[in-house]
Amino acid sequence: MSSERSAFEGAPEREVASDLFRRGVMISPILLLLCLIFWGVNGLACGAIALGIVLANFLAGAWVIEWAVRISPQLLLGAVLGGFVIRMGVITGVVLPIRNSTWFNIAPFAAVLIFLHLGLLIWEMRYVSATLSYPGLKPRIKRQKKKKSIG
Protein backbone atom coordinates (compact mmCIF):
# COMPACT_ATOMS: atom_id res chain seq x y z
CA MET A 1 0.00 0.00 0.00
CA SER A 2 2.77 2.38 0.93
CA SER A 3 4.64 1.63 -2.30
CA GLU A 4 1.41 2.15 -4.23
CA ARG A 5 0.86 5.48 -2.52
CA SER A 6 4.43 6.62 -3.16
CA ALA A 7 4.13 5.58 -6.81
CA PHE A 8 1.40 8.12 -7.43
CA GLU A 9 2.84 10.98 -5.42
CA GLY A 10 4.34 14.03 -7.09
CA ALA A 11 3.46 15.33 -10.53
CA PRO A 12 6.16 14.65 -13.15
CA GLU A 13 3.76 15.58 -15.96
CA ARG A 14 3.24 19.00 -14.37
CA GLU A 15 7.01 19.49 -14.34
CA VAL A 16 7.21 18.51 -18.01
CA ALA A 17 4.27 20.76 -18.90
CA SER A 18 5.72 23.72 -17.02
CA ASP A 19 9.05 23.12 -18.80
CA LEU A 20 7.21 23.08 -22.14
CA PHE A 21 5.34 26.25 -21.17
CA ARG A 22 8.55 28.02 -20.12
CA ARG A 23 10.31 27.09 -23.37
CA GLY A 24 7.25 28.08 -25.38
CA VAL A 25 7.22 31.50 -23.73
CA MET A 26 10.97 31.78 -24.34
CA ILE A 27 10.70 31.24 -28.10
CA SER A 28 7.35 32.97 -28.56
CA PRO A 29 8.87 36.42 -29.35
CA ILE A 30 10.88 34.88 -32.22
CA LEU A 31 7.85 33.03 -33.59
CA LEU A 32 5.59 36.06 -33.32
CA LEU A 33 8.23 38.24 -34.93
CA LEU A 34 8.48 35.78 -37.85
CA CYS A 35 4.68 35.83 -38.19
CA LEU A 36 4.75 39.63 -38.18
CA ILE A 37 7.47 39.76 -40.83
CA PHE A 38 5.91 37.20 -43.20
CA TRP A 39 2.17 37.80 -42.70
CA GLY A 40 1.84 41.18 -41.04
CA VAL A 41 -0.29 42.11 -38.04
CA ASN A 42 -3.00 39.59 -38.99
CA GLY A 43 -0.40 36.84 -39.04
CA LEU A 44 0.84 37.99 -35.66
CA ALA A 45 -2.68 37.65 -34.23
CA CYS A 46 -3.16 34.18 -35.76
CA GLY A 47 0.26 33.07 -34.50
CA ALA A 48 -0.57 34.34 -31.02
CA ILE A 49 -3.83 32.36 -31.01
CA ALA A 50 -2.02 29.18 -32.09
CA LEU A 51 0.66 29.79 -29.44
CA GLY A 52 -2.00 30.15 -26.76
CA ILE A 53 -3.76 26.99 -27.94
CA VAL A 54 -0.56 24.90 -27.87
CA LEU A 55 0.58 26.08 -24.42
CA ALA A 56 -2.90 25.82 -22.87
CA ASN A 57 -3.27 22.34 -24.39
CA PHE A 58 -0.07 21.13 -22.70
CA LEU A 59 -1.06 22.56 -19.33
CA ALA A 60 -4.61 21.18 -19.57
CA GLY A 61 -3.31 17.73 -20.55
CA ALA A 62 -0.94 17.63 -17.57
CA TRP A 63 -3.62 18.88 -15.20
CA VAL A 64 -6.05 16.13 -16.30
CA ILE A 65 -3.43 13.40 -15.74
CA GLU A 66 -2.41 14.82 -12.36
CA TRP A 67 -6.05 15.08 -11.25
CA ALA A 68 -6.95 11.55 -12.41
CA VAL A 69 -3.87 9.84 -10.92
CA ARG A 70 -4.52 11.50 -7.56
CA ILE A 71 -8.01 9.95 -7.46
CA SER A 72 -7.31 6.53 -8.94
CA PRO A 73 -5.13 4.98 -11.64
CA GLN A 74 -8.26 3.27 -12.94
CA LEU A 75 -9.70 6.68 -13.75
CA LEU A 76 -6.61 7.64 -15.76
CA LEU A 77 -7.56 6.05 -19.09
CA GLY A 78 -11.05 7.51 -19.12
CA ALA A 79 -9.87 10.92 -17.98
CA VAL A 80 -7.09 11.13 -20.57
CA LEU A 81 -9.34 10.03 -23.45
CA GLY A 82 -12.18 12.27 -22.24
CA GLY A 83 -9.74 15.14 -21.81
CA PHE A 84 -8.42 14.59 -25.35
CA VAL A 85 -11.93 14.76 -26.83
CA ILE A 86 -12.84 17.84 -24.73
CA ARG A 87 -9.60 19.65 -25.63
CA MET A 88 -10.08 18.96 -29.35
CA GLY A 89 -13.65 20.22 -28.98
CA VAL A 90 -12.46 23.38 -27.23
CA ILE A 91 -9.82 24.03 -29.93
CA THR A 92 -12.46 23.53 -32.64
CA GLY A 93 -14.85 25.80 -30.73
CA VAL A 94 -12.19 28.52 -30.48
CA VAL A 95 -11.16 28.44 -34.14
CA LEU A 96 -14.47 27.80 -35.95
CA PRO A 97 -16.07 31.16 -35.10
CA ILE A 98 -13.02 33.15 -36.22
CA ARG A 99 -11.97 31.14 -39.30
CA ASN A 100 -14.15 33.22 -41.66
CA SER A 101 -12.94 36.54 -40.27
CA THR A 102 -11.15 38.78 -42.73
CA TRP A 103 -8.03 38.92 -40.56
CA PHE A 104 -7.74 35.16 -40.04
CA ASN A 105 -4.91 33.57 -42.01
CA ILE A 106 -4.55 29.81 -41.86
CA ALA A 107 -0.84 29.71 -42.85
CA PRO A 108 0.69 31.34 -39.72
CA PHE A 109 -1.88 29.64 -37.54
CA ALA A 110 -1.10 26.15 -38.90
CA ALA A 111 2.65 26.76 -38.96
CA VAL A 112 2.80 27.88 -35.33
CA LEU A 113 0.33 25.22 -34.15
CA ILE A 114 2.14 22.25 -35.70
CA PHE A 115 5.78 23.31 -35.55
CA LEU A 116 5.58 24.74 -32.02
CA HIS A 117 3.79 21.65 -30.71
CA LEU A 118 6.26 19.21 -32.28
CA GLY A 119 9.30 21.42 -31.71
CA LEU A 120 8.63 21.87 -28.01
CA LEU A 121 8.05 18.14 -27.58
CA ILE A 122 11.28 17.23 -29.37
CA TRP A 123 13.16 19.84 -27.32
CA GLU A 124 11.71 18.48 -24.07
CA MET A 125 12.23 14.86 -25.10
CA ARG A 126 15.97 15.44 -25.42
CA TYR A 127 16.15 16.55 -21.77
CA VAL A 128 13.84 13.82 -20.52
CA SER A 129 15.70 11.05 -22.35
CA ALA A 130 19.01 12.35 -21.04
CA THR A 131 17.63 12.43 -17.50
CA LEU A 132 16.33 8.87 -17.84
CA SER A 133 19.61 7.59 -19.29
CA TYR A 134 21.86 9.45 -16.87
CA PRO A 135 19.88 10.03 -13.66
CA GLY A 136 23.09 11.07 -11.91
CA LEU A 137 23.32 14.15 -14.11
CA LYS A 138 19.87 15.43 -13.15
CA PRO A 139 20.40 18.99 -11.83
CA ARG A 140 18.07 18.56 -8.85
CA ILE A 141 19.97 15.53 -7.56
CA LYS A 142 23.22 17.48 -7.84
CA ARG A 143 21.73 20.26 -5.74
CA GLN A 144 20.54 17.76 -3.12
CA LYS A 145 24.02 16.18 -2.97
CA LYS A 146 25.58 19.59 -2.50
CA LYS A 147 23.17 20.35 0.34
CA LYS A 148 24.00 16.99 1.97
CA SER A 149 27.73 17.59 1.67
CA ILE A 150 27.35 21.07 3.18
CA GLY A 151 25.18 19.70 5.97
Add this chain to the structure above:
Amino acid sequence: MLSLIASTINILAAAVTEGEGLKAIGAGLGYGLAAIGPGVGIGIVVGAAIDAMTRQPESAGTARTTMFLGIAFTEALALIGFVVFILLLP
Protein backbone atom coordinates in the same frame (compact mmCIF):
# COMPACT_ATOMS: atom_id res chain seq x y z
CA MET B 1 -41.68 14.95 -36.85
CA LEU B 2 -41.96 13.73 -40.44
CA SER B 3 -41.90 17.30 -41.72
CA LEU B 4 -38.72 17.96 -39.71
CA ILE B 5 -37.04 14.91 -41.24
CA ALA B 6 -38.23 15.95 -44.71
CA SER B 7 -36.92 19.50 -44.29
CA THR B 8 -33.57 18.18 -43.00
CA ILE B 9 -33.29 15.90 -46.04
CA ASN B 10 -34.15 18.84 -48.29
CA ILE B 11 -31.48 21.02 -46.67
CA LEU B 12 -28.88 18.24 -46.98
CA ALA B 13 -29.85 17.59 -50.60
CA ALA B 14 -29.55 21.28 -51.42
CA ALA B 15 -26.16 21.45 -49.69
CA VAL B 16 -24.90 18.38 -51.55
CA THR B 17 -26.06 19.62 -54.95
CA GLU B 18 -24.42 23.00 -54.35
CA GLY B 19 -21.07 21.34 -53.71
CA GLU B 20 -20.34 23.28 -50.52
CA GLY B 21 -22.06 20.60 -48.50
CA LEU B 22 -19.86 17.91 -49.96
CA LYS B 23 -16.81 19.89 -48.91
CA ALA B 24 -18.18 20.21 -45.39
CA ILE B 25 -18.99 16.50 -45.23
CA GLY B 26 -15.48 15.68 -46.48
CA ALA B 27 -13.88 18.02 -43.95
CA GLY B 28 -15.87 16.56 -41.07
CA LEU B 29 -15.17 13.01 -42.23
CA GLY B 30 -11.46 13.81 -42.55
CA TYR B 31 -11.25 15.30 -39.07
CA GLY B 32 -13.14 12.35 -37.63
CA LEU B 33 -10.84 9.86 -39.33
CA ALA B 34 -7.78 11.88 -38.26
CA ALA B 35 -8.96 11.78 -34.63
CA ILE B 36 -9.50 8.00 -34.60
CA GLY B 37 -5.76 7.21 -34.89
CA PRO B 38 -4.68 9.46 -31.98
CA GLY B 39 -7.58 8.11 -29.92
CA VAL B 40 -6.38 4.55 -30.41
CA GLY B 41 -2.77 5.63 -29.85
CA ILE B 42 -3.57 7.42 -26.59
CA GLY B 43 -5.46 4.36 -25.41
CA ILE B 44 -2.43 2.16 -26.10
CA VAL B 45 0.02 4.62 -24.47
CA VAL B 46 -2.04 5.09 -21.30
CA GLY B 47 -2.88 1.38 -21.06
CA ALA B 48 0.80 0.46 -21.26
CA ALA B 49 1.70 3.17 -18.72
CA ILE B 50 -0.92 1.89 -16.25
CA ASP B 51 0.43 -1.62 -16.75
CA ALA B 52 3.97 -0.39 -16.05
CA MET B 53 2.89 1.60 -12.99
CA THR B 54 1.03 -1.30 -11.43
CA ARG B 55 3.81 -3.78 -12.15
CA GLN B 56 6.58 -1.50 -10.91
CA PRO B 57 5.15 1.24 -8.69
CA GLU B 58 8.65 2.57 -7.95
CA SER B 59 9.07 3.57 -11.60
CA ALA B 60 5.71 5.32 -11.82
CA GLY B 61 7.37 8.74 -12.17
CA THR B 62 9.27 7.62 -15.25
CA ALA B 63 6.19 5.92 -16.69
CA ARG B 64 4.09 9.06 -16.17
CA THR B 65 6.70 11.31 -17.77
CA THR B 66 7.03 9.14 -20.85
CA MET B 67 3.25 8.67 -20.95
CA PHE B 68 2.69 12.43 -21.00
CA LEU B 69 5.20 12.90 -23.81
CA GLY B 70 3.69 9.97 -25.73
CA ILE B 71 0.20 11.44 -25.39
CA ALA B 72 1.42 14.85 -26.54
CA PHE B 73 3.18 13.36 -29.58
CA THR B 74 0.07 11.38 -30.49
CA GLU B 75 -2.06 14.50 -30.17
CA ALA B 76 0.07 16.20 -32.80
CA LEU B 77 -1.61 13.94 -35.39
CA ALA B 78 -5.02 15.15 -34.28
CA LEU B 79 -3.83 18.77 -34.51
CA ILE B 80 -2.63 18.17 -38.08
CA GLY B 81 -6.05 16.69 -38.85
CA PHE B 82 -7.64 19.75 -37.33
CA VAL B 83 -5.61 22.08 -39.54
CA VAL B 84 -6.64 20.07 -42.61
CA PHE B 85 -10.26 20.28 -41.43
CA ILE B 86 -10.04 24.08 -41.22
CA LEU B 87 -8.42 24.19 -44.67
CA LEU B 88 -11.13 22.02 -46.25
CA LEU B 89 -14.11 23.77 -44.69
CA PRO B 90 -15.99 25.94 -47.19
